[in-house]
Amino acid sequence: MTNVYFVRHAEPDYNVRDDFARPLTKKGKEDAKLVSSYLSDKDIHVVISSPYLRAIDTVKDFAGEVGLDIKIVDDFRERKVGNVWIEDFNSFAKKQWEDFDYKLSDGESLREVQNRNIKALNEVLRMYEGKNIVIGTHGTALSTIINYYDSTYGYDDFERMKLIMPWIVKMQVKKDRCINITKIDILNGGRSL
Template sequence: MRIGFIRHGSTSWNKEKRAQGRSDIHLDHGGRKDAAKLAQHLDHDKWDIIFSSHLARAKQTADIIAEKLGIDVMIDQRLREAGGGMIEGTTEQERINKWGERWRELDLGIEAEELVVARATEAINEFQRTYQDKNILIVSHGSFLRHFFKDVLPALNHDSHLYNTSLTILEKQDEGWKHEVYNSTAHLNQ
């Protein structure tokens, strides 16, 4: 089984560097265009089903890909972005102005990493059991995916953000997960 993990296309808030969290922001023009490029790239491989977060930016990305590949999109709320609490909609500078340089140390209602990893693991384990012989695409969000990847691919450097419409392909093996590609945006250059 191969699973392709995709971060949604870009939004206006991405470009403004605003924390999106669970705010339901739509793709911008560039996000739709990049999702179409990714769909074209994925069309060279066999994918059987797409699971997507219910948030608009992920669902729109999944819909663009599914239309090109001729496959169904299944919504799973466990794939939603990590909750951003009080920082949603703010830029880094706005957070510093409001809560100071050490805002990350405050309890601002941000969903804990271990909770994100737990729901990601639950969903992905269920997909594996139910669709054992299928190749699956999952469209989700930057923090959600980064937390999951830190857990299952600890040897990789996870300091940088995942790019919009980036593709990471993992293969489940007896000893754990092996990555085929990680945070790839090669499709944007085609």
């Protein structure tokens, strides 16, 4: 059995519009300590992250505490919306969830994000079969992964999750089959959602 703990990043500083370099807020940095606490007894063998700063910084303290390097996997990055700042992000997100192929001319569709993330995940599962893995990730990227294994997960679920930062989703995988998905709200004592 392979256990994958996806860690959706803690609260980012939206005043920084550079998606790649957007840091965590002070609260986000404090909440990242909850991630470390939750993962401390999970016998983690490898820590992987998206290349985006907020994802790395959410798992960095934990990796340091257990003496693991963070392996960066570019394909776990968040969806590219486009080269413009979207003021009405909710309408844009809803349209993408209604049509998995919808995208701006210089952005990615949810199908493209899902394909990219699942390809990266399958590679990780091959490399670390039977291990306990942490993957620092993002809300939309993680939502498309959940949707791949559970097609009932859609826009309404994404909306409910949107403000939960950080958020942990544990997937148990046997060979190439996901047999269980547990959504964990570490801000509320680590209870399952």
